[in-house]
Amino acid sequence: MGGQAHFIISRRLASLLAQTPPDCAGIPCRIPVPAGLSIREACELLQLRLPAAILPLVNGATQDLSYILQPDDEVYLLIQLSGGCPHGSL
Amino acid sequence: MAPCEPTERFTPRAEFLNGQSAYTGLILHVDLSTPCFWIDTPGDRFYRRLIGGRNFILHYLLTETPPQVDPLGAQNLLIFANGVLSGTVLPGTGRHAVGGKSPLTGALASCEAGGWFGSELKRAGFDAVVIHGRAAQPVYLLIRDGSVELRPADHLWGKTTADTQQIIREELGDEKVRVACIGPAGENLVRFASIMHDVSRAAGRSGLGAVMGSKNLKAVAVRGSTPVGVQNKTLMQTVQKWIGAHYKSDMAWAIQYGTAGSALENVLIGATAIRNYTAGRLSDAEKLDARHLFSLLVVDRDTCNKCPVRCKLVVGYEGAQTSIDPRYGGLEYESIGSLGPLCDISDPLVIAKANELCNAYGLDSISTGGTIAFVMEAAERNALPADWQAQAPRFGDGESLINAIHQIAHRQGWGDWMAEGSQRLAEKLGGEAPQWLAAGRGQELPMHDPRLKQTMAMGYALSPTGADHMHNFNDSFATSEDGDICQRLKEVGVAVPIPLWGISEHKIEAYFYETAFKNFYDCAVICHFYPYRYQHMVEALSAACGWDITLEEINQIGLRAVHLARLYLLREGFRARDDTLTARAFYRLAEGPIANQAITPEELTHWIGVYYRRVGWDDDGIPLASTLQQVDLTEYRRFLER
Numbered sequence: 029m030g031g032q033a034h035f036i037i038s039r040r041l042a043s044l045l046a047q048t049p050p051d052c053a054g055i056p057c058r059i060p061v062p063a064g065l066s067i068r069e070a071c072e073l074l075q076l077r078l079p080a081a082i083l084p085l086v087n088g089a090t091q092d093l094s095y096i097l098q099p100d101d102e103v104y105l106l107i108q109l110s111g112g113c114p115h116g117s118l
Numbered sequence: 119m120a121p122c123e124p125t126e127r128f129t130p131r132a133e134f135l136n137g138q139s140a141y142t143g144l145i146l147h148v149d150l151s152t153p154c155f156w157i158d159t160p161g162d163r164f165y166r167r168l169i170g171g172r173n174f175i176l177h178y179l180l181t182e183t184p185p186q187v188d189p190l191g192a193q194n195l196l197i198f199a200n201g202v203l204s205g206t207v208l209p210g211t212g213r214h215a216v217g218g219k220s221p222l223t224g225a226l227a228s229c230e231a232g233g234w235f236g237s238e239l240k241r242a243g244f245d246a247v248v249i250h251g252r253a254a255q256p257v258y259l260l261i262r263d264g265s266v267e268l269r270p271a272d273h274l275w276g277k278t279t280a281d282t283q284q285i286i287r288e289e290l291g292d293e294k295v296r297v298a299c300i301g302p303a304g305e306n307l308v309r310f311a312s313i314m315h316d317v318s319r320a321a322g323r324s325g326l327g328a329v330m331g332s333k334n335l336k337a338v339a340v341r342g343s344t345p346v347g348v349q350n351k352t353l354m355q356t357v358q359k360w361i362g363a364h365y366k367s368d369m370a371w372a373i374q375y376g377t378a379g380s381a382l383e384n385v386l387i388g389a390t391a392i393r394n395y396t397a398g399r400l401s402d403a404e405k406l407d408a409r410h411l412f413s414l415l416v417v418d419r420d421t422c423n424k425c426p427v428r429c430k431l432v433v434g435y436e437g438a439q440t441s442i443d444p445r446y447g448g449l450e451y452e453s454i455g456s457l458g459p460l461c462d463i464s465d466p467l468v469i470a471k472a473n474e475l476c477n478a479y480g481l482d483s484i485s486t487g488g489t490i491a492f493v494m495e496a497a498e499r500n501a502l503p504a505d506w507q508a509q510a511p512r513f514g515d516g517e518s519l520i521n522a523i524h525q526i527a528h529r530q531g532w533g534d535w536m537a538e539g540s541q542r543l544a545e546k547l548g549g550e551a552p553q554w555l556a557a558g559r560g561q562e563l564p565m566h567d568p569r570l571k572q573t574m575a576m577g578y579a580l581s582p583t584g585a586d587h588m589h590n591f592n593d594s595f596a597t598s599e600d601g602d603i604c605q606r607l608k609e610v611g612v613a614v615p616i617p618l619w620g621i622s623e624h625k626i627e628a629y630f631y632e633t634a635f636k637n638f639y640d641c642a643v644i645c646h647f648y649p650y651r652y653q654h655m656v657e658a659l660s661a662a663c664g665w666d667i668t669l670e671e672i673n674q675i676g677l678r679a680v681h682l683a684r685l686y687l688l689r690e691g692f693r694a695r696d697d698t699l700t701a702r703a704f705y706r707l708a709e710g711p712i713a714n715q716a717i718t719p720e721e722l723t724h725w726i727g728v729y730y731r732r733v734g735w736d737d738d739g740i741p742l743a744s745t746l747q748q749v750d751l752t753e754y755r756r757f758l759e760r
Contacts, residue, residue: 039409040379040383040408040409043374044370044371044374068615077600081594081595081596081597081598081601082598083387083389083594083597083618085386085387085711088710088711089711089712089713090387090388090570090618090711090712091618092597092617092618092619093597093598093615093618094617104386106383106386106387107371107379107380107383108380108383108384108387108389108594108595
């Protein structure tokens with residue numbers, strides 16, 4: 029699994045997603061994502077349409093969505109209050 | 119109660135009575151000192167220029183109070199103000215504003231509350247109620263379909279908010295009468311006492327409950343029967359259809375768990391301050407997980423007038439050690455943060471009990487938690503007077519938190535000191551105590567940590583009400599291009615998404631527009647959780663009132679609130695040097711999700727200067743004459759000249 033980072037999809041986030049990502053067998057689950065992408069780009073690659081404003085917690089530190097993923101990063105996508113997803117993309 | 123002067127019979131404007139307009143055209147003034155009342159009919163230009171809520175509050179504070187009034191004196195006003203959209207069919211408009219001069223900060227107090235009170239007031243015939251003077255004895259004000267009556271309230275004095283509402287409903291024989299009232303905290307002039315509506319909806323911040331208590335006004339009860347119509351139903355339906363098609367997805371987070379649902383996530387990302395801003399992690403944080411909170415405490419859901427989201431929780435509990443009374447509603451994120459992690463507490467039962475007491479006594483949960491957390495740190499540092507030190511609240515000690523709330527509400531013992539708020543308390547303690555303060559303009563910081571949300575930190579410093587998270591810019595909500603903030607920013611040509619960290623020219627531009635929009639919301643008065651865009655507000659205002667509104671006019675209405683509030687601050691003696699934050703906002707943590715993050719005081723001052731220029735104020739933060747002219751506020755400039 030070298031060269032990859034991982035998104036952790038929590039039960040809470042999964043409950044707000046219309047479609048569970050294909051690599052996600054159970055909840056919570058770890059989805060491998062390519063290092064070198066930003067978190068925002070990785071979400072687009074996975075077609076992960078997020079239902080509310082989220083902030084990523086990367087290896088225990090809060091980061092912007094523009095953060096460039098490094099190998100072995102563990103990224104929790106945490107839902108905040110408000111934010112919305114005005115395209116009705118659930 | 120009689121009119122102050124002989125007057126013709128007053129009725130709402132014909133368009134309102136015919137269901138063709140969303141505002142009544144009547145502003146009720148009540149003088150508690152005389153007592154008597156009068157009706158103001160300020161005309162269409164007043165409504166179109168100010169539209170209600172915060173702008174109404176600022177207009178009356180500027181024009182009908184002299185400078186430097188004692189916030190707890192008879193000359194201060196207490197204003198309940200709808201917006202022109204309040205009570206209409208549009209979801210999210212079941213709100214109203216409450217304002218006056220703050221006894222906590224000496225600045226503006228301007229809150230918005232949900233529930234049913236505002237809509238009922240409009241159905242009773244009034245867009246706003248302006249309360250003057252002070253009653254000789256405790257009274258409550260009863261407004262029923264245009265009739266105005268003062269009733270004795272000696273039998274209500276000392277009662278909790280739920281008991282007060284229940285007694286008023288029983289004596290009126292009307293379970294649907296809507297009640298705004300204070301609890302013992304407001305009666306005892308606690309400087310951060312709240313006004314509770316429908317028991318569980320707070321006009322929480324800045325001490326308006328103490329203003330109400332200082333007037334010997336225990337409650338305002340309203341009942342009305344005139345439906346609130348709109349001028350153009352077809353146009354309003356276009357906005358209703360849009361929100362009807364979107365709210366289930368856009369507000370899924372609120373539908374699922376309400377604001378309490380993200381308590382754990384906010385702790386994990388560093389949005390919630392822990393242990394009076396000194397710790398990066400919370401022990402047993404998982405107890406704040408939404409599913410745990412719900413299984414343990416939530417017994418029902420509640421909502422506001424015409425709102426399908428039902429984000430309000432009702433919590434209840436019966437146990438051997440404690441019980442939670444469901445009449446007091448439920449936990450909101452801000453209350454969980456301030457009464458929990460800020461005091462290094464993660465036990466949901468303790469937090470829910472503390473929240474119940476705040477609602478029962480009528481206390482702002484943010485300032486209550488902020489003040490107690492400050493005392494907890496002072497106790498930890500052995501900095502309290504010796505006879506307080508032994509019995510002071512302690513970090514992580516739920517029982518001492520609960521005891522402190524009882525003491526504050528009744529000003530018992532050292533509760534008398536805590537009832538003054540953390541800033542006055544720090545001044546009394548002296549020494550290093552100001553270094554442990556987390557406040558802006560004398561008001562305790564909300565639960566959006568300024569070290570994570572750094573543009574919001576600037577907003578805390580600039581806020582005319584003292585630190586506030588509502589008429590502010592939330593950095594972390596604007597990082598997602600799909601989010602409602604970014605959608606609005608795109609409408610006005612600001613590039614999105616917005617970076618999370620730091621402040622920049624780009625973020626100042628976003629702050630300028632979004633805070634104007636949030637101030638527009640607080641004038642209209644609309645729930646901030648609804649993801650409406652400028653175009654929807656253009657259509658809604660046009661539909662409600664028959665006006666030919668433009669997007670730029672929406673922005674200008676919000677900017678009027680920004681400038682009027684600044685004029686009010688300046689008139690009350692605030693200056694640019696007061697646009698700052700206390701030490702804890704700059705204190706860098708050694709560990710946790712936001713370790714080593716914070717702007718510096720110098721950066722804060724720099725970016726405030728950039729904002730001054732962007733909004734059209736001079737280097738001293740004084741609105742330029744040309745700025746006021748641009749937003750049609752020239753006549754208010756006279757308040758600078760006194």
